[in-house]
Amino acid sequence: MQEVCNPANHTGTQNSCTQHTNAQHDRLITKLLNFQGWHYTVNTRPKLVVLDTRTRRWHSQKDAGQPSGLMNWEALSELQQQLMGEKAVILLSGSPIFGVKLIEVIQRIFTWFGHALTVDAENWMAHPGAANVILNIFSHTQTPHHFTILSGDVHYSFAYDVRLKYHETSPLIWQICSSGVKNTFPDRLLRVFDKLNRCMFAINSPLNRLTRRRDMRIRPRRPGKHRQRYRHKRLVNGCNIGRVWFDGDGAPSKIEVLLTSGECIGFTEGYESDWVD
Numbered sequence: 001m002q003e004v005c006n007p008a009n010h011t012g013t014q015n016s017c018t019q020h021t022n023a024q025h026d027r028l029i030t031k032l033l034n035f036q037g038w039h040y041t042v043n044t045r046p047k048l049v050v051l052d053t054r055t056r057r058w059h060s061q062k063d064a065g066q067p068s069g070l071m072n073w074e075a076l077s078e079l080q081q082q083l084m085g086e087k088a089v090i091l092l093s094g095s096p097i098f099g100v101k102l103i104e105v106i107q108r109i110f111t112w113f114g115h116a117l118t119v120d121a122e123n124w125m126a127h128p129g130a131a132n133v134i135l136n137i138f139s140h141t142q143t144p145h146h147f148t149i150l151s152g153d154v155h156y157s158f159a160y161d162v163r164l165k166y167h168e169t170s171p172l173i174w175q176i177c178s179s180g181v182k183n184t185f186p187d188r189l190l191r192v193f194d195k196l197n198r199c200m201f202a203i204n205s206p207l208n209r210l211t212r213r214r215d216m217r218i219r220p221r222r223p224g225k226h227r228q229r230y231r232h233k234r235l236v237n238g239c240n241i242g243r244v245w246f247d248g249d250g251a252p253s254k255i256e257v258l259l260t261s262g263e264c265i266g267f268t269e270g271y272e273s274d275w276v277d
Contacts, residue, residue, distance in 0.1 A: 039075070046088035046146065046250035051079070053094045058130045067111060067121045069130025070095060076133045080140065088146035088250025096151040097124045097134060098160050098175040098218060100235065101211055102197035125213070135214055138171060139164055145171050146250045150242070152179035156190055157236040159221040159255050159267040165277070166215060174252050175218075176267075178242025185237050187228075194235045203276045212277045219275045221255065221267035236265055 039052035051071065058069025070093075071079070083089055091097075107121035125131045137143055154177060162173035201208040220234040228237070238259045245254040256266040 041082060044090075046090050046144075046148070046246065047086050048090045048092065049079070049082060050092040051094070058127055060127070065114060065116065067107075067116055067123075067126040069127030070122065070124055071130055071134075073129065073133060076130065076137065080137050080143065083137065083143045085142065086144040089144045089148070090250075091147060091149045093124075093149055093151050095123055095153045096175055096177045097149050098162055098173075098213070098216075099123050099125070099154070099177075100158070100193065100197055101201045101208075102193055103154075105207075105211065132214075135216065138162075138173060139167070139215065143171070144250075145169075147171055147173040148244070148246075148250070148252055149173070149175045150244070151175070151177045155180045155183055155185045155237075157238075157240060157242065157257050158234055161219045161221065161269065163217045163275075164215055165217055172251060174255075176242060176244060176252070176255055178240055178257050180239065181241065182239055184239055187237050190235055190237050191230065194233060198232055198234065201276065208276060217275050217277055219270045222270055224256075224266040224268060226259075226263050226265050227261075238263075 036056065038055055040050050042048040042050075052075065053070040056072050056075040058072040060066035060068060104123050104125055107116070107119045107123065107126065110116060110119045111121045111126070124134060138147060157178045158175075159177070160175040162175055164170040199205075201211065223229060223233055223236050226236075236257060238257075238261065240257040240259045242255075242257050244252050244256075247253040254266065256264055258264055
């Protein structure tokens with residue numbers, strides 16, 4: 001058995017197969033690069049819509065060095081059509097649509113100095129066109145009343161309640177981010193970012209007024225008791241898997257993350273004073 005499985009005995013066969021399949025390999029790669037169907041929907045209740053935020057980007061026409069929108073206008077228009085008439089929907093977006101303002105501002109500063117890749121400046125608000133269209137979808141009268149956005153990618157976890165201002169019947173939006181399965185954010189740095197974000201972007205802060213998400217109000221949820229919890233903590237660091245329960249209306253009834261340490265951390269609703277623009 002050892003002699004049969006010895007790679008040295010099959011060198012000629014491997015070379016022949018490699019030469020024979022080079023052209024097929026090239027055709028496969030070309031086909032994959034041109035493929036446009038990585039997004040899909042699952043007709044569950046609520047409906048599950050998985051977004052393709054990788055291959056249908058909204059590239060900047062003025063400066064190729066600027067971050068691209070995570071979805072282009074055509075893809076976002078198709079998304080809106082898929083959502084029409086639904087009462088509730090679960091959106092799977094690789095990156096959070098509503099992220100941590102301080103970290104997004106830092107990414108914007110690095111981008112301005114030409115170092116977007118240094119901080120992986122890929123977020124929904126980095127491209128004005130994509131940001132405006134996705135926010136308009138939430139305010140459209142024919143789109144669902146319950147939006148649950150499930151995300152990852154950022155290497156920390158959080159949960160937000162999101163509402164529209166100046167709307168009597170605002171859709172109920174939840175941004176839930178669980179990340180990452182293996183890699184985590186530097187613990188001390190995330191703790192500093194968490195505290196600075198709460199102070200620098202408080203509701204009456206000048207910085208908050210300059211970075212408002214148009215007609216949106218956001219309330220961070222509070223992580224439950226756990227070993228590394230500190231006062232006013234909003235961001236959870238650690239390898240984890242997120243878990244969400246839904247009620248009969250398609251709204252999250254319970255949100256938690258399961259850490260590799262064995263801890264289970266739930267996110268509870270914040271206070272009315274926690275709402276920020």
